[in-house]
Amino acid sequence: xxxxxLSKGLISxxxxxxxLPVSAFSQELSPREIMDKLExxxxxxxxxxxxxxxxxxxxxxxxxxxxxxxxxxxxxxLESVGKGYGLDLKDTKSVxxxxxxxxxxxxxxxxFNYDDGARDNESxxxxxxxxxxxxxxxxSSDDETEPGSLFGSEFTTEDQxxxxxxxxxxxxxxxxxxxxxxxxxxxxxxxxxxxxxxRYSRTVMYxxxxxxxxxxxxxxxxxxxxxxxxLGSRVELxxxxxxxxxxxxxxxxxxxxxxxxxxxxxxxxxxxxxxxxQRTLTDAAFRETELExxxxxxx
Numbered sequence: 001x002x003x004x005x006l007s008k009g010l011i012s013x014x015x016x017x018x019x020l021p022v023s024a025f026s027q028e029l030s031p032r033e034i035m036d037k038l039e040x041x042x043x044x045x046x047x048x049x050x051x052x053x054x055x056x057x058x059x060x061x062x063x064x065x066x067x068x069x070x071x072x073x074x075x076x077x078l079e080s081v082g083k084g085y086g087l088d089l090k091d092t093k094s095v096x097x098x099x100x101x102x103x104x105x106x107x108x109x110x111x112f113n114y115d116d117g118a119r120d121n122e123s124x125x126x127x128x129x130x131x132x133x134x135x136x137x138x139x140s141s142d143d144e145t146e147p148g149s150l151f152g153s154e155f156t157t158e159d160q161x162x163x164x165x166x167x168x169x170x171x172x173x174x175x176x177x178x179x180x181x182x183x184x185x186x187x188x189x190x191x192x193x194x195x196x197x198x199r200y201s202r203t204v205m206y207x208x209x210x211x212x213x214x215x216x217x218x219x220x221x222x223x224x225x226x227x228x229x230x231l232g233s234r235v236e237l238x239x240x241x242x243x244x245x246x247x248x249x250x251x252x253x254x255x256x257x258x259x260x261x262x263x264x265x266x267x268x269x270x271x272x273x274x275x276x277x278q279r280t281l282t283d284a285a286f287r288e289t290e291l292e293x294x295x296x297x298x299x
Contacts (some may be wrong), residue, residue, distance in 0.1 A: 009222060011207075015088045021166045031170040031184075032165065033173075033184065034207060035165055035170055035217075036165065038205075038207055038213075038214070039090075039162055040210045040212075040214065041211075041212045041241065043133040044160055044241045044267070045241055045265065045267075046082030047092070048084070048268055048270070049080075049082050049267045050079070050264075050265075050294050050295070050298065051081075051262060051273075052077070052078070052080075052262075052264040052265075053076060053077070053078050053079045053260055053261060053262055053264070054075065054261045054264060055075070055076045055077075055151060055258060055260055055278075056073040056074065056075070056254065056259050057151070057152065057154065058070065058071050058074065058257060059255060060255055060256065060257045061255070065127065067250070067257070069257075073259075074152075075101075075102040076100060076103075077098070077102065078089045078099065079099055081269075081271055081276070081294060082271075082276075083271045083273075086115065087115075089113070090115035090163055091113065091116075091163075092111075092112075092113045092114055093110075093113050093276040094110075094276070094294065095108060095111075095276055095280050095282075096111075096150075097287065102153075102209070104128075106128035107126060107127060108125075108280065108287075109123060109124065109125050110123065110124045110278060110281055111123045111124075111152065113162050113163060114164075115162075115163035117166050120197070121157065121161060124136065125284060126278075131282075132137065133214045135284060136204075137157045142248045145273065149171075151251075153258035153260075154254075154256055154258040155249055155260065156249070157277070158199065158200075159230070167191050167193065167194035168189060168190055169186045169190075169191070170186060172185070172186055172187075172189055173185040173186065173187050175209075178206040178215045181206055181208050181209070182208075183206045183207055183210045183215060184206075185205070185206055185207075186207055187202060188205065188208075189201070189206050199221065199227075200219045200221050200228075201220050203217055203219050203220070204217070205217045212236060214230065215232050215233075215244075216229070216230065216231055221275075226252055227252055227253050228252060229252060230247065231248045232244030232247050233247075234248045236244040238265050239266065240267075243262060243265065245261060245262045245291060246262075247259065247260045247261075266297075269294055269297050269298070270297065275294075280297075
């Protein structure tokens with residue numbers, strides 16, 4: 001039998017290789033594959049899921065190098081229910097209902113997001129004080145208008161979109177560091193058709209390499225001026241899904257910001273299809289009865 005003697009240098013090299021993460025040996029991802037994984041992670045947070053969030057909005061300023069509210073923020077609490085549909089569950093239907101403040105309780109938004117670029121996303125807002133449902137815009141290319149706002153915040157329906165990646169030119173700008181994490185810096189430029197529906201001429205995303213979460217997103221207008229910025233923080237593993245429990249979006253034109261904080265997220269919920277319809281917006285008795293059934297699944 002032939003004997004082999006390993007040198008100390010070779011032994012050290014093999015030991016170092018064994019300590020490398022598995023990702024170091026994996027095939028390098030293309031920009032589109034990175035975005036596909038990011039989108040999959042986003043959808044997982046609203047697929048057969050019930051969540052509670054707190055939404056706060058204020059005018060902001062900079063003090064001692066930190067961004068802070070320059071006024072008392074308006075705080076709202078809401079409950080959201082979502083479910084995946086279609087091929088590979090890439091379409092999402094969701095409904096969000098305001099719980100507080102009491103004066104706005106019952107205001108709700110129903111949203112259908114489609115992965116297929118040929119289908120426009122759809123959103124409806126129910127104003128409980130007026131007792132009617134209003135369809136809201138999914139996007140806008142008019143500088144004087146914004147697409148539908150999420151309950152009066154700086155988040156819009158466009159900012160919440162998923163899918164439709166075929167409508168973008170996706171480019172890896174560089175690999176860098178953001179918030180002490182290794183990230184891919186990805187540029188998304190909409191094609192001509194998508195650009196007509198979007199307020200943004202391009203977005204630049206800083207995506208955590210390990211967790212596929214946006215740590216920062218820069219949104220630019222048609223004059224290539226940054227008009228909005230999104231920051232994700234408090235990234236945690238919830239129900240096996242990486243999620244930024246705190247997401248802040250800053251409107252750099254109006255100097256207003258909104259923060260969405262996830263208080264709870266429960267997945268694996270059995271959500272009846274009828275709940276994700278306009279009836280949930282307009283029929284308070286039906287809505288509360290069905291919500292109690294959904295909540296009972298997590299108690």
